[in-house]
Amino acid sequence: MSRAIRFHRVGGPDVLCFEDMVVPPPGAGEVRVDVKAIGLNRADASFRSGRYIEEPKFPASLGLEAAGIVESVGEGVNEFVSGQLVGLVPPISMAESPTYVERANFPARMLVASPPQLDAASTAALWMxxxxxxxxxxxxxxxxxxxxxxxxxxxxxxxxxxxxxxxxxxxxxxxxxxxxxxxxxxxxxxxxxxxxxxxxxxxxxxxxxxxxxxxxxxxxxxxxxxxxxxxxxxxxxxxxxxxxxxxxxxxxxxxxxxxxxxxxxxxxxxxHVTANPGRLARAEDFIRSGVESGMLRPVIDKIFPFDRVVDAHRWLEGGHQIGKIVLQV
Known part of the structure; x- marks a missing residue:
């Protein structure tokens, strides 16, 4: 079982709620991830409030950024192993692989190994x-x-x-x-x-x-x-x-x-980057090299516990932050 954050109508942060979901074993090409940190994005608030380029279908899940530990891999996945810290490359659709979850299966093509210099919170703040x-x-x-x-x-x-x-x-x-x-x-x-x-x-x-x-x-x-x-x-x-x-x-x-x-x-x-495998690979190499050199480093404004997602969204909409707001699972 896993808890997921969802909403059943558009509105302010208070529409967000927790629901239990069953997480099956990963299918072919999938990786089951124990999510440790979730990066908040302005798009999340826009989606929740009905002002995003994509229209929610209820009950709607949300989230584009996350990092976690690989629990298990499905058939055909060879590039990731259990216990590895990975980050999520943002999907094209908010509904495709929502990240406001404690545990979930993600397509292996959407995952990237975390640079060893970063912890889960910084990895969640990196890729988007x-x-x-x-x-x-x-x-x-x-x-x-x-x-x-x-x-x-x-x-x-x-x-x-x-x-x-x-x-x-x-x-x-x-x-x-x-x-x-x-x-x-x-x-x-x-x-x-x-x-x-x-x-x-x-x-x-x-x-x-x-x-x-x-x-x-x-x-x-x-x-x-x-x-x-x-x-x-x-x-x-x-x-x-x-x-x-x-x-x-x-x-x-x-x-x-x-x-x-x-x-x-x-x-x-x-x-523009994530939909083109060659372009994405070059971007990942550039970013990883920059992190290793110390020239690129995510800045985290504030970390909220997973249970305080409503407070985190209120902080996001307040516009006070400098850097990324992160939910810690």
Whole structure:
């Protein structure tokens, strides 16, 4: 038996409840995992509240990030052994292999051995954030030395991963955050400059931080009117990656800047990486190497016990965190 966290209607954190489930032996190509840590994601809250790109079917389970110990493997699985710490590569669908569980069978293709430098909590905080940042900044944009990279929602786990990757490759990470409350922490985490977006002259301050050539790449989780300001500070052929929609306001297409500077603005999800085996293998190698060197390191904001998932979701929606919120099973 295993407990799973589910919900029977959309709503706030209080709709989450615990239900017992039977976990059968792993089938062919599957691995049974004793889950030890679960990473929380903004998508979890959006799915729970009915604002996600995927519609829940009740009773609905949730979760995209986890780490745990291999208990047993099914037929045809040779790459994992009992007792091994593994992390979960996020599935395309929230409903495919939900992670808010104590124990479950996962497809072996979705699992990756944890770097030996990381414990379960850090492993649960690793793969979603760093695969997301890798796909946009490295696989597509190919950032390099001297490139100015603007990162919104910079205190999120993806934002911190992007800061670390930019520094690893010699680029210039510029953190954008709503107020100055997290500015000091972001500088300590490696941001070259921090731009607060609740004040005037965002474009001018961003342009100054980027230097003479302007911003080459934007990794944006917010959307909304801010995009118009950011686009004014971009260089010719700059790229904007929209991977979230935290703003409740419409996101305008900056037509004038796009034409004048030949900008590329595109929607982006981690599935760009995870749906392509070759691309995923290269990403895993890059991230593992970065962890081994100490240049890439997940930052955990707060750890909640599994039984306090409602409190964890309230903390997630409060926007106070710097790094990943983790449930400890």
């Amino acid at each position: 954030a760093y695969l997301t940042a890798y796909g946009a900044l490295i696989d597509i944009a190919g950032i390099g030395r001297g490139d100015a990279v603007a990162i919104t929602a910079a205190s999120s786990s993806v934002g911190i991963a992007a800061i670390q990757m930019a520094n690893l490759l010699g680029a210039i990470p510029i953190a954008l955050t709503r107020t100055g409350a997290k500015a000091r922490a972001l500088r300590e985490l490696g941001a070259r400059e921090v731009i607060t977006t609740d004040g005037p002259y965002v474009a001018d301050r961003l342009q100054a931080a980027a230097g003479g050539l302007g911003v080459r790449v934007v990794l944006d989780a917010v959307g909304g009117p801010l995009i118009g300001e950011i686009s004014k500070a971009m260089c010719c052929h700059g790229q904007i990656f929209e991977y979230g929609g935290l703003s409740s306001e419409q996101t305008p297409f900056p037509l004038g800047q796009a034409l004048g500077r030949q900008l590329l603005m595109r929607g982006y999800l981690v599935h």
